[in-house]
Structures are given as C-alpha cells and as structure tokens.
Amino acid sequence: MVDKLDKSNLDLSVEIAGVKLKNPVVTASGTCGFGREFLPYYSLAAIGAITTKGVCLNPKEGNKTPRVAETPAGMLNAIGLQNPGVNYFVENELPNIKKYDTKIIVNIFGETVEEYCQVAEILSETDIDMLELNISCPNIKCGGISFGTEPKMAEEITSSVKKRSKKPVVVKLSPNVTDITEIAKAVENGGADCISMINTLIGMRIDIKTKRPVLKNNTGGLSGAAIKPVAVRMIWQVRNAGIKLPIIGMGGITNGDDAVELMLAGANAVAVGTAAFNDPKTVLKVIDGISDYMFENNIKSVSEITGAVKAWE
Amino acid sequence: MIALCDIISNEKMTEEYNIYSMIIDAPLIAKIAKPGQFVHVKCGGLTLRRPISIASAKNGQIKICYDVRGEGTKWLSGLKSGGKIDINGPIGKGFDVSDTSKKVLLAGGGIGIYPLYSVAEAYGENAFAVLGFRTKDIITFEKEFKECGSKLYIATDDGSYGRKGFAIDTVKEILDNNKIDIIMTCGPKIMMKGIALEAQKRNIRCQVSMEERMACGIGACLACVCKIKDANVGDGVLDVPFTNKRVCIDGPVFDIFDGSGVDWEW
Ligand SMILES: Cc1cc2nc3c(=O)[nH]c(=O)nc-3n(C[C@H](O)[C@H](O)[C@H](O)COP(=O)(O)OP(=O)(O)OC[C@H]3O[C@@H](n4cnc5c(N)ncnc54)[C@H](O)[C@@H]3O)c2cc1C
Ligand SMILES: Cc1cc2nc3c(=O)[nH]c(=O)nc-3n(C[C@H](O)[C@H](O)[C@H](O)COP(=O)(O)O)c2cc1C
Numbered sequence: 191m192v193d194k195l196d197k198s199n200l201d202l203s204v205e206i207a208g209v210k211l212k213n214p215v216v217t218a219s220g221t222c223g224f225g226r227e228f229l230p231y232y233s234l235a236a237i238g239a240i241t242t243k244g245v246c247l248n249p250k251e252g253n254k255t256p257r258v259a260e261t262p263a264g265m266l267n268a269i270g271l272q273n274p275g276v277n278y279f280v281e282n283e284l285p286n287i288k289k290y291d292t293k294i295i296v297n298i299f300g301e302t303v304e305e306y307c308q309v310a311e312i313l314s315e316t317d318i319d320m321l322e323l324n325i326s327c328p329n330i331k332c333g334g335i336s337f338g339t340e341p342k343m344a345e346e347i348t349s350s351v352k353k354r355s356k357k358p359v360v361v362k363l364s365p366n367v368t369d370i371t372e373i374a375k376a377v378e379n380g381g382a383d384c385i386s387m388i389n390t391l392i393g394m395r396i397d398i399k400t401k402r403p404v405l406k407n408n409t410g411g412l413s414g415a416a417i418k419p420v421a422v423r424m425i426w427q428v429r430n431a432g433i434k435l436p437i438i439g440m441g442g443i444t445n446g447d448d449a450v451e452l453m454l455a456g457a458n459a460v461a462v463g464t465a466a467f468n469d470p471k472t473v474l475k476v477i478d479g480i481s482d483y484m485f486e487n488n489i490k491s492v493s494e495i496t497g498a499v500k501a502w503e
Numbered sequence: 504m505i506a507l508c509d510i511i512s513n514e515k516m517t518e519e520y521n522i523y524s525m526i527i528d529a530p531l532i533a534k535i536a537k538p539g540q541f542v543h544v545k546c547g548g549l550t551l552r553r554p555i556s557i558a559s560a561k562n563g564q565i566k567i568c569y570d571v572r573g574e575g576t577k578w579l580s581g582l583k584s585g586g587k588i589d590i591n592g593p594i595g596k597g598f599d600v601s602d603t604s605k606k607v608l609l610a611g612g613g614i615g616i617y618p619l620y621s622v623a624e625a626y627g628e629n630a631f632a633v634l635g636f637r638t639k640d641i642i643t644f645e646k647e648f649k650e651c652g653s654k655l656y657i658a659t660d661d662g663s664y665g666r667k668g669f670a671i672d673t674v675k676e677i678l679d680n681n682k683i684d685i686i687m688t689c690g691p692k693i694m695m696k697g698i699a700l701e702a703q704k705r706n707i708r709c710q711v712s713m714e715e716r717m718a719c720g721i722g723a724c725l726a727c728v729c730k731i732k733d734a735n736v737g738d739g740v741l742d743v744p745f746t747n748k749r750v751c752i753d754g755p756v757f758d759i760f761d762g763s764g765v766d767w768e769w
Contacts, residue, residue: 223725255715256726259716
C-alpha cells in the first residue's frame with residue numbers, strides 16, 4: 191500500500207524534448223496572443239509554457255471579417271494568421287514574456303520551406319525554448335496544398351527546419367488527413383523533437399437567410415469542446431502506431447478531466463485554446479483539475495497518466 | 504474583471520419586438536464604466552460570450568439593452584430577476600466625455616442608441632440626439648433621452664413616427680443650424696459611414712463605435728478587427744495607411760477624426 195499523497199507533493203512537472211515544464215498545461219497558439227492580454231487574469235508563471243500566436247517573416251494582415259462564428263459546442267475561425275512578423279515579435283513581445291518564469295514556445299509558419307527556415311534561424315538566436323511548426327498552411331510552391339496533409343512535404347519541412355534551428359522543434363499536426371499516423375511517422379522521420387496535435391478541423395457555416403457563408407473566408411477551423419473526441423482518437427492512434435515522440439495534446443480542453451483524457455490517450459502535456467475565450471482563467475482550472483485527479487487516484491507524477499488508457503482488446 | 508452578478512430585473516421593452524432591458528447589480532463595474540464600453544456576457548453553455556454595451560451605470564448597477572437575434576440573446580431573455588449573470592467588463596475604449604461643456608451630436612441607429620444613452624446622460628442639455636429606427640413599434644428610450652435634457656429627434660424609415668427618413672437627413676439639418684463641436688455615432692455601418700463623411704465635409708471631429716463579431720473580447724484572438732487610421736485628435740486624419748485594430752480593446756469607439764479614418768469596405 192502506498193501512503194496517501196499530500197496535494198502539495200504532487201509532481202506536475204514534465205520534460206519535453208529536454209525542456210522542463212513546471213506543469214503540463216500550456217496555452218494553444220493563436221488563442222492567447224503573446225500573453226499580454228491574459229495578465230489581468232493570471233501570471234504566465236503559473237503555466238508550463240506559453241505558445242505564442244503564429245509568426246512568419248513579414249507582418250500579415252489576415253482575412254476579412256467576420257472571422258469567427260459560434261458552432262455547437264465550438265467555434266469556427268478564419269483569422270488568416272494575422273501577425274506582426276517575427277522581428278517585431280523578437281523586439282517588442284519577447285522581452286515582455288521573458289519577465290515571467292515560464293517556458294516559451296513560438297509557433298511559426300510560412301508560405302515556403304525557406305520562409306519557415308528563415309524564421310527558425312532568427313528565433314534560434316533568441317532566448318526562447320522551442321519552436322512549433324504550424325504545418326497546416328498552404329505551400330504556395332505546391333499549388334497551395336497544406337504542408338501537413340502530404341507525408342513527403344511534412345517530412346521535408348521538418349527536416350529542413352531541423353537543420354537550421356538551434357531550438358527543439360515541435361511539429362503541429364493537421365487533423366484534416368485520412369491517416370494521421372502517416373503524417374506523424376513522416377515528421378518523426380524528419381527529425382521532429384515533439385508532436386503537437388490537433389490543429390483545427392476545417393468546417394463551414396451558411397446563413398440560410400442570406401445563403402452566404404457566415405465567415406468571409408467561406409471556410410474556417412473548428413475548435414472547442416466539439417473536437418475533443420477527435421483529438422483523443424488521433425493521439426491514441428499515433429501512440430498505437432508506435433511513435434515515441436512526446437506529444438502536446440490539444441483540442442477542446444475545458445477542464446482537468448478533459449486534459450486527463452488526452453493524456454491517457456498518450457499526450458505528455460496539454461494545451462488549452464478556445465475555452466480561454468469564455469473563461470480566461472481556464473488554464474488554472476485545468477491545472478487544479480489535473481492535481482485533483484492525481485490526488486484522488488494516488489498518482490504521484492503526472493507523467494504516469496500519459497498513455498495509461500486500457501484499451502479494449 | 505469577471506463577476507457573477509445579481510440580476511435586478513430583465514424586462515421586454517416593446518410589445519411587438521424582442522428588445523429587453525436588464526438591470527444588473529455590479530458595483531465594481533458600475534464604478535469604473537465609461538460611456539461606450541461594453542460587458543462580455545456569458546450565455547449559458549455557449550462557447551463564446553456576447554458583447555453588449557453598457558447603456559447606463561449608476562448606483563452600483565448597470566443597465567444593458569439587447570435585441571434578441573440568435574441563441575445567445577435568446578438565452579439572456581430567459582433570465583429572471585433574482586438570478587445570476589456572469590459578465591466580464593467594463594471592456595474597451597469609450598466616447599469622449601472629458602469636456603461636457605462642448606456641443607455634441609449623438610446619432611444612433613437601432614441597438615446603437617444604447618451606448619449613446621450614457622453619453623447623453625453625461626452631456627445633458629449640450630447634447631443633440633438623433634435616433635433612427637425602422638418603424639414606430641421598435642422605438643425605445645425616447646423618454647430616457649428626453650429626461651437627460653437632450654434635444655431629441657426621432658426618425659423612422661417608414662415615417663410611422665417622428666421624421667420620415669434616415670437619421671442622416673436630420674443630422675445634416677442640425678449641423679446646418681447649430682455649431683456642433685463633436686459627433687458621436689453608433690449604429691449600422693452604412694449609417695455611421697454617411698455621418699462620418701458628413702463630419703469630414705464640415706470639418707467636425709467624429710467618433711464611431713464599430714461592431715464586429717467577437718470571440719475572446721480581451722484582445723487576444725484577433726477576430727474582431729477593423730481597419731482604422733491612427734489619428735491624433737487635433738491632427739486631423741494623417742496620410743497614413745489603415746491598420747488592423749481590435750474592436751474589443753482598441754475600440755469599440757474610435758476617434759477617427761472624420762470619415763476617411765475608417766475603411767468602410769473592409
Ligand atoms: C461592442 C459591441 C456592443 C454591442 N452592444 C449591443 C447592445 O447594446 N445591444 C444589442 O442588442 N446588441 C449589441 N451588440 C450586438 C450583439 O453582440 C449581437 O447581436 C449578439 O452577439 C448576437 O448574439 P446571438 O447569439 O443572439 O446571435 P447569433 O446567433 O450569434 O447571431 C445572430 C445574428 O446576429 C448577428 N450578429 C451576431 N453577432 C454579432 C456581432 N458581434 N456584431 C454584429 N452582428 C452580429 C449576425 O448577423 C447573426 O446572423 C454589440 C456588439 C458589439 C461588437
Ligand atoms: C482564434 C484561433 C486562432 C488560432 N491560431 C493558430 C495559429 O496561429 N497557429 C496554430 O498553429 N494554431 C492556431 N489555432 C489552433 C489552436 O492552437 C488549437 O490547435 C485548436 O484551436 C484546438 O484547440 P482548442 O479546441 O482548445 O481551441 C488557433 C485557434 C483559434 C481558435
């Protein structure tokens with residue numbers, strides 16, 4: 191018999207690609223800007239890491255509005271990757287994040303392999319902890335199909351960035367594929383240090399009165415509670431396919447139990463996105479909820495949860 | 504700040520239309536709220552909060568008025584006095600009420616009249632208010648604006664009450680006959696555009712309250728952007744490009760100086 195745990199003795203820390211996070215809860219890219227807006231609600235020091243809004247080489251203005259629409263238990267977004275560019279980030283936003291004792295994951299994207307590499311090089315010279323590649327973007331040199339939907343392209347972008355990055359590379363998988371395990375294997379072959387999953391699922395809403403799509407971009411990415419079962423399934427499939435890389439799981443997490451579900455499926459850490467729009471303090475609730483689960487189930491280290499699902503034969 | 508507040512009342516304001524007025528006990532929010540700011544309201548189990556302007560803030564209470572459009576506002580309409588409501592606010596930049604000895608012209612359309620009401624309260628007799636509605640049955644707040652001392656003009660699109668036609672016609676008339684220092688407008692984009700361009704013609708400072716679909720309401724997600732020129736009061740609109748501004752925290756009220764300060768086609 192193990193002695194009952196003391197809540198203050200729980201070990202919530204996780205190590206991902208050599209980076210130690212004080213707890214497994216991070217923010218999801220694009221849902222917390224560069225952290226500033228959440229400061230009235232919690233200190234960035236409370237979370238394992240902040241994942242920034244995606245940045246590319248030059249400033250990008252994004253799509254026309256409406257950029258968002260509510261959907262059952264979720265939302266669609268087509269922000270269009272609006273961002274001030276990597277250099278602005280380094281000069282004006284990074285110093286602010288550095289004031290807090292947390293790890294920094296910078297989400298990056300580009301239109302070409304070369305752009306990803308250039309952004310990675312610039313960030314390699316700064317004091318950040320990890321890069322996260324958003325490979326759900328269109329590759330303009332290949333007719334605009336997304337880097338993340340074709341195994342060869344996913345492998346190429348991963349290996350190219352790995353060659354030129356001095357920081358660990360997390361590759362963020364798109365769920366808009368037939369077989370997620372193929373893409374996961376491809377980025378593992380490409381040398382990824384970690385996988386994050388899932389990005390948004392492409393969806394659409396139409397206003398039946400005007401017969402117009404609700405989003406000006408016509409389609410958008412579905413996120414929020416509605417996509418959680420898809421995230422759980424995909425993480426589980428990737429683990430079952432024998433992929434050993436650490437996984438940052440995301441998709442529809444609103445509380446500690448949701449986070450535990452993704453971890454049982456195989457995630458080492460979790461990210462909270464859309465739920466923060468309704469309650470900016472969701473990350474704190476998730477951290478508390480994971481602790482409660484550990485306490486109630488006599489789990490000493492949070493890593494014990496990872497992959498502990500007992501799947502039916 | 505996010506607060507779980509007591510609902511004092513939640514009542515329908517018109518017979519024919521589903522426009523409601525809710526009074527909420529929210530001492531901390533009421534204390535710091537400025538005209539033109541809004542609260543972001545949690546609506547049951549919906550994913551996103553809904554932005555609703557603060558129509559009035561006094562004695563530790565705020566009043567919000569809303570038109571039932573879809574699921575969120577429908578949920579709000581079902582709340583009862585004695586119940587609770589979860590609101591985040593006050594949010595955003597409001598209208599300029601730093602010098603209420605100036606003569607202000609308030610031009611509101613539809614639900615856009617509510618944020619202007621607290622401006623009317625501040626300016627008292629120095630405010631001209633032009634309120635435009637589609638038709639007679641939808642008119643609200645006539646008495647309230649009069650009681651603040653505003654010189655009130657009501658226009659209906661169909662002529663069923665007050666002046667027939669759009670608010671802009673009355674606005675022009677008032678500008679022809681009075682010296683107005685500043686114009687403040689909130690309503691449909693097409694109305695605000697007309698009024699802002701009129702302000703430009705006459706070289707009168709103009710503030711507009713923009714509306715875009717929102718998600719986070721705290722400036723993080725970049726959903727509710729509009730295109731605005733950065734202008735400083737007194738400089739006029741600079742010869743600068745439009746930049747993306749967030750309606751939630753850079754606005755909703757923008758001191759655009761005149762009609763050229765907004766990209767109306769965005
Ligand atoms: C800063 C700000 C202040 C506002 N103040 C008020 C107010 O004081 N009173 C009031 O009645 N309304 C106000 N609104 C509009 C209000 O937020 C929307 O009507 C509301 O969010 C609709 O939610 P719903 O779930 O009922 O409808 P939904 O099901 O979300 O939408 C129903 C229809 O309403 C329209 N709509 C939804 N959201 C918006 C939006 N953000 N902007 C424009 N159109 C929208 C769409 O055309 C949609 O088809 C304000 C909006 C903003 C941005
Ligand atoms: C408004 C919004 C903006 C987003 N922007 C980005 C982005 O810039 N880069 C990226 O990789 N993912 C982006 N995402 C995806 C999220 O990081 C996350 O993968 C997804 O929303 C699923 O998690 P959730 O259900 O908790 O939101 C965005 C999501 C939303 C809702």
